[in-house]
Amino acid sequence: MINIYLLLFIQFFKIGVFSFGGGYATLPFLYEIAEKFHWYSISQLTDMLAVASLTPGPVGVNMATYAGFTTSGIVGALSATFAVMLPSFIIVSIVFKILHRFKSNLYIQRVVKALKPAGCALLSAVGIKLVFTANLHLIGTLILIVFLISGFIKKRDPIFYLGVSAIIGLIIGNLHWIGV
Amino acid sequence: MYNKFMDKSFFSIFKVFFKIGALLLGGGYVILPLLTSELAQKKGWLTSDELCEYYAISTSLPGIVAANVAIFTGRKLLGTKGAIAAIVGVTLPAFVAIILLASVLTEIVHFKSVNYIFWGVGIGVITLLFLAVKEMWHSCITDKWTSAIYIVCLLLALSGKFSPAIIVIFSILVGLITQFIKSRRIKND
Numbered sequence: 001m002i003n004i005y006l007l008l009f010i011q012f013f014k015i016g017v018f019s020f021g022g023g024y025a026t027l028p029f030l031y032e033i034a035e036k037f038h039w040y041s042i043s044q045l046t047d048m049l050a051v052a053s054l055t056p057g058p059v060g061v062n063m064a065t066y067a068g069f070t071t072s073g074i075v076g077a078l079s080a081t082f083a084v085m086l087p088s089f090i091i092v093s094i095v096f097k098i099l100h101r102f103k104s105n106l107y108i109q110r111v112v113k114a115l116k117p118a119g120c121a122l123l124s125a126v127g128i129k130l131v132f133t134a135n136l137h138l139i140g141t142l143i144l145i146v147f148l149i150s151g152f153i154k155k156r157d158p159i160f161y162l163g164v165s166a167i168i169g170l171i172i173g174n175l176h177w178i179g180v
Numbered sequence: 181m182y183n184k185f186m187d188k189s190f191f192s193i194f195k196v197f198f199k200i201g202a203l204l205l206g207g208g209y210v211i212l213p214l215l216t217s218e219l220a221q222k223k224g225w226l227t228s229d230e231l232c233e234y235y236a237i238s239t240s241l242p243g244i245v246a247a248n249v250a251i252f253t254g255r256k257l258l259g260t261k262g263a264i265a266a267i268v269g270v271t272l273p274a275f276v277a278i279i280l281l282a283s284v285l286t287e288i289v290h291f292k293s294v295n296y297i298f299w300g301v302g303i304g305v306i307t308l309l310f311l312a313v314k315e316m317w318h319s320c321i322t323d324k325w326t327s328a329i330y331i332v333c334l335l336l337a338l339s340g341k342f343s344p345a346i347i348v349i350f351s352i353l354v355g356l357i358t359q360f361i362k363s364r365r366i367k368n369d
Contacts, residue, residue, distance in 0.1 A: 014345060016243045016244075017243075018242060018344065018345040019344075020240075020242055020348065021316060024312050026244070028337070028344040032343055032344055043298075043302070046301075046302045046305045046306070050298070050302070051281055055274065055277040055278060056201060056202045056205055056274055056277055057201055057204050057270070057271065057273055057274020057275070057277065057278075058204065058211075058244045058245070058246040058247065058270075058274065060243075060244040060247075061246075061271055061274040061275065062274050062277075066282055069278065069279055069282045070282060070286075074279065077275070077278075077279060081271065084244065085244070085247055085271065087243055088241070088244060088247045088248050088251055089263065091241055091242060091248075092238070092243075092252055092255070096256075106363070107360075110355045110356070110358055110362075111351075111355035111356060111359075112240040112355075114329055114351045114358070115351050115352065116316070116319065116320035117327070117330035117333065117351070118329060118330075118333045118347055118348060119316070119320070120316040120320045121331075121332075121337060122333065122337050122344050122347060122348075123316065124337075125334055126337075127309045127310050129338075130305075134306065135299075136302075136303065140302075140303050144303050144307060147303065147307040152314065158308050161304040162304040162308075163304075164304070165300040165301050165304030166297045166301050167300070169299045170297050172296070173292070173293065173299060174296060
């Protein structure tokens with residue numbers, strides 16, 4: 001059996017190499033890990049995403065640290081966090097040296113242009129999958145729709161949605177409308 | 181007198197990025213204004229034009245954007261040593277916060293009300309995700325070609341048969357091949 005630290009390292013190194021688009025770009029990969037390795041469940045992933053939005057630092061780092069820590073403690077956390085950063089370190093260092101050629105290269109421009117919709121599609125797919133796996137019930141689905149409409153009309157701080165949904169969850173849960 | 185252009189040592193770079201990392205709430209999106217205020221306005225180490233350029237390139241590279249920008253600026257300030265100072269600095273607050281929280285989380289999930297809150301917050305998270313998709317949409321899907329890539333990748337991802345890495349490689353190939361065909365056409369004309 002492969003050492004768990006090595007496995008964590010490989011999986012998070014892969015995220016560092018293949019995630020494009022910033023912010024939630026690591027999410028499709030984290031979702032895949034949840035399905036494949038069960039280091040955390042899908043519902044733990046959304047919990048963690050909420051926590052990551054409320055704690056300092058990039059979401060990708062938060063998730064790497066969390067996944068590493070829950071699977072194999074502090075060494076696992078270090079291993080996964082280091083692994084997710086390492087590709088960035090190598091790639092940025094190379095690009096830094098060839099900055100001007102990098103920017104003017106037509107092939108690179110075209111690849112970047114192709115990667116953006118791909119990243120957007122991957123994130124859309126995770127969103128759709130989450131709607132079906134998150135055990136939202138009818139009431140949760142309705143709240144989601146209201147949130148989305150309100151978000152499309154007016155841009156708000158992420159804390160707004162997390163705060164309001166936390167309060168709604170607390171109320172609905174205590175009224176026993178849902179069986180969580 | 182306080183010297184605004186103080187020396188760029190390993191530790192001073194680490195300190196600035198640690199501060200930025202600690203202030204980086206709600207994801208990496210806010211790193212550019214933070215960098216501009218800390219590095220351009222307060223320290224005068226870099227211009228905001230340089231920072232904007234690094235940020236723009238960072239978003240087109242793989243990995244975590246905030247980490248990429250930190251490595252770029254650190255490298256510009258003090259070479260490899262600067263890059264290490266920046267990346268460790270920007271990561272450390274996130275790392276510590278999560279370790280502390282994860283330890284608490286395993287204890288508090290036994291409370292019923294905590295589970296209710298997490299159920300509710302799940303809805304908030306999915307909302308944020310779709311809103312992020314909407315934001316990306318405006319900058320990503322600009323013509324027929326990009327729309328086609330979006331649709332194909334979405335179908336591949338939803339089929340559940342392809343790992344995200346495969347889909348990323350697929351889109352890189354599409355980009356390379358399209359450009360190859362285009363270049364040849366221009367040559368032939």
